[in-house]
Amino acid sequence: METRSSLQHLVRDKLGKAKFVVVSNREPYMHRYKGKQIEWVVPVSGLVTALDPITSATGGSWIAYGSGDADQAVVDHKARVRVPPDNPSYTLRRIWLTQKQVEGYYYGFANEALWPLCHLAFTRPIFNSDHWKIYHEVNQIFADAVAEEIQDQPAVIFIQDYHFALLPKMIKERAPQAVIAQFWHIPWPNREAFQICPWGEELLEGMLGNDLLGFHIPYHSNNFLETVDRTLESKVDREHFSITKGGHETLVRAFPISVDFKAITNEASSAAMKTEIVELKKALGLENVPYIGLGVDRVDYTKGILERLEAVERFLEQNPQYVQKMTFLQIASPSRTHIDQYKATNDEIKTLVDKINTRFKKGSWKPILYLREYYPQKALRAFYRMAHFCVVSSLHDGMNLVAKEFVASRPDEDGVLILSQFTGAARELSEALFINPYAVDEFAQTIHQAIEMPAQERKKRMATLRHVIREANIYTWAWNVIHELARLKPEAGKGSQK
Ligand code: GDG
Numbered sequence: 001m002e003t004r005s006s007l008q009h010l011v012r013d014k015l016g017k018a019k020f021v022v023v024s025n026r027e028p029y030m031h032r033y034k035g036k037q038i039e040w041v042v043p044v045s046g047l048v049t050a051l052d053p054i055t056s057a058t059g060g061s062w063i064a065y066g067s068g069d070a071d072q073a074v075v076d077h078k079a080r081v082r083v084p085p086d087n088p089s090y091t092l093r094r095i096w097l098t099q100k101q102v103e104g105y106y107y108g109f110a111n112e113a114l115w116p117l118c119h120l121a122f123t124r125p126i127f128n129s130d131h132w133k134i135y136h137e138v139n140q141i142f143a144d145a146v147a148e149e150i151q152d153q154p155a156v157i158f159i160q161d162y163h164f165a166l167l168p169k170m171i172k173e174r175a176p177q178a179v180i181a182q183f184w185h186i187p188w189p190n191r192e193a194f195q196i197c198p199w200g201e202e203l204l205e206g207m208l209g210n211d212l213l214g215f216h217i218p219y220h221s222n223n224f225l226e227t228v229d230r231t232l233e234s235k236v237d238r239e240h241f242s243i244t245k246g247g248h249e250t251l252v253r254a255f256p257i258s259v260d261f262k263a264i265t266n267e268a269s270s271a272a273m274k275t276e277i278v279e280l281k282k283a284l285g286l287e288n289v290p291y292i293g294l295g296v297d298r299v300d301y302t303k304g305i306l307e308r309l310e311a312v313e314r315f316l317e318q319n320p321q322y323v324q325k326m327t328f329l330q331i332a333s334p335s336r337t338h339i340d341q342y343k344a345t346n347d348e349i350k351t352l353v354d355k356i357n358t359r360f361k362k363g364s365w366k367p368i369l370y371l372r373e374y375y376p377q378k379a380l381r382a383f384y385r386m387a388h389f390c391v392v393s394s395l396h397d398g399m400n401l402v403a404k405e406f407v408a409s410r411p412d413e414d415g416v417l418i419l420s421q422f423t424g425a426a427r428e429l430s431e432a433l434f435i436n437p438y439a440v441d442e443f444a445q446t447i448h449q450a451i452e453m454p455a456q457e458r459k460k461r462m463a464t465l466r467h468v469i470r471e472a473n474i475y476t477w478a479w480n481v482i483h484e485l486a487r488l489k490p491e492a493g494k495g496s497q498k
Contacts, residue, residue, distance in 0.1 A: 002475035003262070007050075008057045010479055014486035018179070019153050020060035022051050023142060023167065024160035025106065029083045029092060030068035038070040040085045047160065049260045050478040056089035061149045063142060065102075066094030095145055097138060104134025106163065107338050114162045116341075117197055118186045120422075121302045121395040123341060127198050136166060139206075143170035150175055156485055159210075161185045166202065169209030172248070179488045181212040181481065183255065186398040187424075188220040191227040204228055208245050211488050214255045214481060216399045216424035221252045251488075255480050256428060257399050261466075261473040264408035268381050276382040284329075284369060286386075291326040291451055294387035296380065296402045298335035299372075301345045304393035304420060304437040305330065306352060309368065311393070311435075311443035313356045316367055319448055324365045326451065331383060333374040346372075384409035389416040389450040392423060393437040399424035403432070407469050413462045416450040428468055431461040 011020070022028075028048040031040050042048055055062055066072065066079065071094055075081045079096065082088035097105070108131030116125040142164065146157060155175070159167055159182040168180050194200055204227065207213060215221045221241060229236040234245035241252045267273065281287050293312070297303040312328045332349070336342045350370070357366040375383070384390065390406040400423040407417065407429070419425060419432035426434060433450055435443045 002479045011057045019155040020058040022062045025163040027064035031070040032068045033070045050474045061091045063093045104131045105138035109135035110163045119302045119396040139166040147174040166206035169206045172209040182210045183214040188223040191230045218254045259404045261408045268409040269411045289327045293328040294390045296331045307437040308393040314444035315447040332372045391418045394420045397423040407465045413459045431464045
């Protein structure tokens with residue numbers, strides 16, 4: 001089992017003197033005003049947990065968009081600040097973007113074009129050439145910052161996600177000695193779906209600037225190989241999962257991301273957790289409800305929230321004996337609310353919740369508690385811990401960390417996971433109950449099966465799921481990436497080695 005310290009050893013051993021630079025849209029530490037004081041927060045993400053120890057161990061840098069309202073107040077003249085703020089060990093280099101740039105690059109091209117293009121959720125991508133131009137411009141701003149951070153030192157650049165498809169090639173041109181890797185956190189579509197993108201060739205060429213390109217599962221890697229094969233003149237080697245274009249080779253690999261199993265399990269086992277559960281149940285009027293179902297999502301049309309609520313409705317229709325006995329809690333954290341499609345999804349969910357609650361409510365009980373807010377981590381763990389079953393019903397999802405967090409939060413080896421077959425997580429979590437979110441009747445029957453599952457079977461399944469995530473945790477993910485990167489290790493003055 002990999003841990004924070006085994007990862008740090010590996011990094012020191014394998015990456016030697018190469019500088020490790022992470023590039024992501026979201027920053028690992030954000031400064032904001034609280035009255036006249038400045039406080040710092042860590043935006044919740046497993047990525048910081050995994051990449052902080054690596055960046056620290058190499059004294060590297062993290063380059064990200066500075067989105068906190070006090071971010072500018074704490075940096076030096078080069079927009080740099082040492083982090084973690086309470087124990088500084090590496091540099092965070094902040095990038096300033098205008099409102100127009102954020103709208104064009106982040107909300108526009110990344111989230112209105114690439115996000116729906118890569119997810120099979122039947123939402124039409126919007127290809128706007130102004131957004132595309134701004135996406136290009138912002139990728140160039142990040143490329144300049146990377147070049148400035150590394151100068152001509154040996155370096156390993158680790159780029160995160162679909163906000164930066166053009167960046168790898170831009171960096172390769174500026175800093176040929178650097179090893180460049182990118183992890184694509186969302187699915188890669190099949191080649192027919194990808195073909196509708198008017199700027200497909202440029203996107204692929206940008207990504208082929210990488211020496212290593214990671215997806216969650218082999219299926220996405222295969223889709224990528226096929227897309228390139230169909231679109232660009234290049235040599236695609238399906239046996240070794242590599243693509244060579246213009247004499248440069250890109251390795252394509254699957255690295256299933258995960259969670260910090262040990263930290264979550266420890267938190268979920270603490271005495272404070274018991275108190276948190278009692279308090280939350282009291283606040284939400286759940287003390288006397290025998291069965292609690294749970295969904296935790298950013299409000300996003302890919303997450304299948306509407307389909308899930310329809311299945312809960314069908315379940316109650318077919319099993320009236322569970323009226324007043326089961327409450328479904330949906331934690332819905334607001335997301336990308338500037339985008340019309342997200343506003344529409346949010347309205348549809350609200351209307352459906354009202355309809356179902358009006359239909360089944362009895363006395364003070366209602367079947368669905370729709371909690372449209374962002375909860376602290378501790379509360380989230382308590383929700384996972386109190387649920388009899390947790391539903392992940394994505395229409396399409398690269399991995400889905402909620403499924404893994406639920407499992408890590410159950411040291412009691414209880415609770416049933418209902419999981420969409422269209423998530424990356426479904427490949428590993430074989431003891432979940434699988435659903436097709438589009439098939440409402442079977443989905444409702446699976447909820448019934450979860451509620452009535454004997455304790456012994458629940459325990460057996462959860463124990464197996466926990467074994468999987470204990471072994472394949474977030475450090476294992478980072479360890480595997482570093483191992484692969486080490487084979488491409490840059491050496492001073494020699495250029496990239498293969
Ligand atoms: C992308 C890919 C891939 C949600 N509400 C609250 C809250 N959350 C946290 C969850 C979880 C995270 O948000 C959501 O992660 P997912 O993996 O489910 O989904 P995406 O945001 O779409 O992430 C996905 C992931 O990248 C990593 O590669 O798995 O497939 O789409 O961690 O806990 N956290 C807190 N309060 C909330 O109210 N604290």
